[in-house]
Amino acid sequence: xxxxxxxxxxxxxxxYAHPSxxxxxxxxxxxPYFFLLPATVLFLLFFALPIGYAVYLSFRKVRVSGLGLGxxxxxxxxxxxxxxxxxxxxxELVDGALRVLGYGCIVVPVMLGLALLFALMxxxxxxxxxxxxxxxxxxxxxxxxxxxALLWGFLYLPDVSPFYFVLDRLGLPQPDLLDGGPLYxxxxxxxxxxxxxxxxxxxxxxxxxxxAEVYEAAKLDGATPTQIALRIxxxxxxxxxxxxFFFSIIATLQVFNEPTTLRPLTNSVSSTWSPLxxxxxxxxxxxxxxxxxxxxxxxxxxxxxxxxxxxxAANRRQKQEAAR
Amino acid sequence: xxxxxVRKARPAAxxxxxxxxxxxxxxxxxxVPTVTLVIGALYCMLPVAWVVIAATKSxxxxxxxxxxxxxxxxxxxxxxxxxYRDGVYWKWMGNSALYAGLGALLSTVVSAxxxxxxxxxxxxxxxxxxxxxLAGVLMPPVILAVPQYLLLAEANLTDSYLSVxxxxxxSPYGVYLARIYAAAAVPSDVVEAGRMDGASEWRIFTRVAxxxxxxxxxxVFLFQFVAVWNNFLLPYIMLSDDEKFPITxxxxxxxxxxxxxxxxxxxxxxxxxxxxxxxxALFLVIQRxxxxxxxxxxxxx
Numbered sequence: 333x334x335x336x337x338x339x340x341x342x343x344x345x346x347x348y349a350h351p352s353x354x355x356x357x358x359x360x361x362x363x364p365y366f367f368l369l370p371a372t373v374l375f376l377l378f379f380a381l382p383i384g385y386a387v388y389l390s391f392r393k394v395r396v397s398g399l400g401l402g403x404x405x406x407x408x409x410x411x412x413x414x415x416x417x418x419x420x421x422x423x424e425l426v427d428g429a430l431r432v433l434g435y436g437c438i439v440v441p442v443m444l445g446l447a448l449l450f451a452l453m454x455x456x457x458x459x460x461x462x463x464x465x466x467x468x469x470x471x472x473x474x475x476x477x478x479x480x481a482l483l484w485g486f487l488y489l490p491d492v493s494p495f496y497f498v499l500d501r502l503g504l505p506q507p508d509l510l511d512g513g514p515l516y517x518x519x520x521x522x523x524x525x526x527x528x529x530x531x532x533x534x535x536x537x538x539x540x541x542x543x544a545e546v547y548e549a550a551k552l553d554g555a556t557p558t559q560i561a562l563r564i565x566x567x568x569x570x571x572x573x574x575x576x577f578f579f580s581i582i583a584t585l586q587v588f589n590e591p592t593t594l595r596p597l598t599n600s601v602s603s604t605w606s607p608l609x610x611x612x613x614x615x616x617x618x619x620x621x622x623x624x625x626x627x628x629x630x631x632x633x634x635x636x637x638x639x640x641x642x643x644x645a646a647n648r649r650q651k652q653e654a655a656r
Numbered sequence: 657x658x659x660x661x662v663r664k665a666r667p668a669a670x671x672x673x674x675x676x677x678x679x680x681x682x683x684x685x686x687x688v689p690t691v692t693l694v695i696g697a698l699y700c701m702l703p704v705a706w707v708v709i710a711a712t713k714s715x716x717x718x719x720x721x722x723x724x725x726x727x728x729x730x731x732x733x734x735x736x737x738x739x740y741r742d743g744v745y746w747k748w749m750g751n752s753a754l755y756a757g758l759g760a761l762l763s764t765v766v767s768a769x770x771x772x773x774x775x776x777x778x779x780x781x782x783x784x785x786x787x788x789x790l791a792g793v794l795m796p797p798v799i800l801a802v803p804q805y806l807l808l809a810e811a812n813l814t815d816s817y818l819s820v821x822x823x824x825x826x827s828p829y830g831v832y833l834a835r836i837y838a839a840a841a842v843p844s845d846v847v848e849a850g851r852m853d854g855a856s857e858w859r860i861f862t863r864v865a866x867x868x869x870x871x872x873x874x875x876v877f878l879f880q881f882v883a884v885w886n887n888f889l890l891p892y893i894m895l896s897d898d899e900k901f902p903i904t905x906x907x908x909x910x911x912x913x914x915x916x917x918x919x920x921x922x923x924x925x926x927x928x929x930x931x932x933x934x935x936x937a938l939f940l941v942i943q944r945x946x947x948x949x950x951x952x953x954x955x956x957x
């Protein structure tokens with residue numbers, strides 16, 4: 333046993349005692365809680381407390397008596413599930429959810445499809461310009477969503493956009509990109525542009541960790557690069573595809589910045605375009621924090637249910653694959 | 657450990673270009689992948705290229721000349737931006753740097769503590785704590801931000817620097833990455849040896865484990881820096897005094913005003929360019945330090 337250079341904690345009157353196994357154990361036992369203290373305090377203050385407060389608010393409402401004038405006229409009372417039934421019957425929220433669903437059905441497959449495609453291309457043999465193109469495709473990750481939406485927003489404006497210039501010269505019809513159906517494409521494009529690079533890097537790094545021997549055998553058997561990509565590479569990076577899918581779903585459900593930024597440029601993005609914008613509008617625009625809280629709780633629950641359902645489905649599938 | 661800049665050397669790649677050997681039907685450059693990637697790169701650079709050129713145009717040129725034709729008003733645009741509301745634009749830049757720099761630093765420290773504890777120690781409630789922290793990733797920011805605003809209003813902290821800084825310090829994703837990295841980089845024998853030598857747990861952490869965790873922590877810092885710099889929702893909800901705005905919120909309000917006065921468009925465009933430049937520069941300089949394989953390594957565990 334080595335000599336103690338430091339006095340063991342909590343042993344008064346035995347300044348030069350060797351650290352007995354029990355004291356070392358005790359120290360090691362309390363140490364993780366000490367290290368976790370800052371995270372725990374922050375979690376309680378900025379996650380748990382606000383969530384609890386939101387749930388509390390969602391069961392309350394303001395009752396206005398008389399004309400709502402005077403100090404005692406507005407009283408906060410218990411509301412039961414009323415805010416929830418109101419929210420689920422609120423056409424603005426339901427429409428927003430449907431819009432985001434449609435938007436997500438475009439963004440997630442296109443973004444991850446492109447990310448996978450680019451990652452496979454980067455990983456293929458004899459490809460040129462790989463470091464440059466990889467960096468260029470990753471570049472949008474560095475650009476804030478607001479700025480991205482702003483840049484694309486200008487590119488969608490007929491007066492300044494090169495697309496319209498080209499369409500004009502070719503005598504082709506010039507659709508309004510910031511209205512109706514094309515608006516979904518316009519918004520999806522911003523998200524795809526911003527997210528593809530990051531997901532590509534995640535998939536690419538996981539492709540890089542596949543040992544080269546795996547391919548050698550397939551190559552000896554005469555497999556083409558396409559076959560190798562489809563039969564070997566894609567199944568082997570399935571876990572990172574699951575992860576990227578998971579985070580993409582969450583990010584899509586929470587879309588807020590891009591449609592909000594486009595609003596000054598077009599009238600067709602309403603202030604309740606996505607569910608989160610509706611929450612913001614109710615909380616700060618209409619000043620009804622109780623309705624906003626109920627909607628927020630519903631969105632949080634929907635996110636949790638959707639993401640865990642997806643993870644379970646993915647896990648089950650992987651187990652099946654493994655069992656085969 | 658690979659980074660964004662490091663390529664895996666495949667012996668088959670780059671077989672001396674220019675020498676015509678091997679069967680003729682076998683191309684030396686893989687044409688389809690290269691072309692696909694170049695198209696992808698052009699697509700990703702298009703808005704950036706546009707803003708670089710658009711920022712050189714004066715207000716009238718913006719609407720009258722071809723998009724990708726450089727204009728003549730760049731210096732004028734810059735001085736207009738400098739003059740706008742007594743240089744409030746640079747104030748926003750400084751605020752963003754403060755929020756992102758300090759926020760990411762504090763976040764990294766908290767992540768390092770938590771990740772180390774969760775990776776090295778075996779203790780009751782470890783997985784529960786980890787899972788509860790991780791569940792924070794799933795919380796839509798508005799769900800948190802609205803009650804956070806109301807609670808901070810109770811404490812008279814809204815519309816302050818702290819209101820944007822404090823809620824972002826705990827990053828569930830940072831804790832996750834730090835745990836994965838600490839588990840891989842800090843061998844338990846080393847920690848055990850430190851204990852045998854009688855070093856305190858704190859000393860083992862600061863002197864032994866922390867240096868081993870530095871590459872992972874750099875990644876945590878950078879992720880968090882980008883996350884805070886790009887954040888819009890929290891300052892949008894918390895702040896009303898535009899002297900405290902970060903650049904994202906500042907540009908947004910500028911655009912909002914520009915909707916009525918197109919003369920402000922050139923200011924918005926020039927402002928967007930200058931807001932993008934520092935982050936792109938940061939990316940180019942530091943990309944070699946990003947250990948992005950953490951992400952896929954994280955998947956496998």
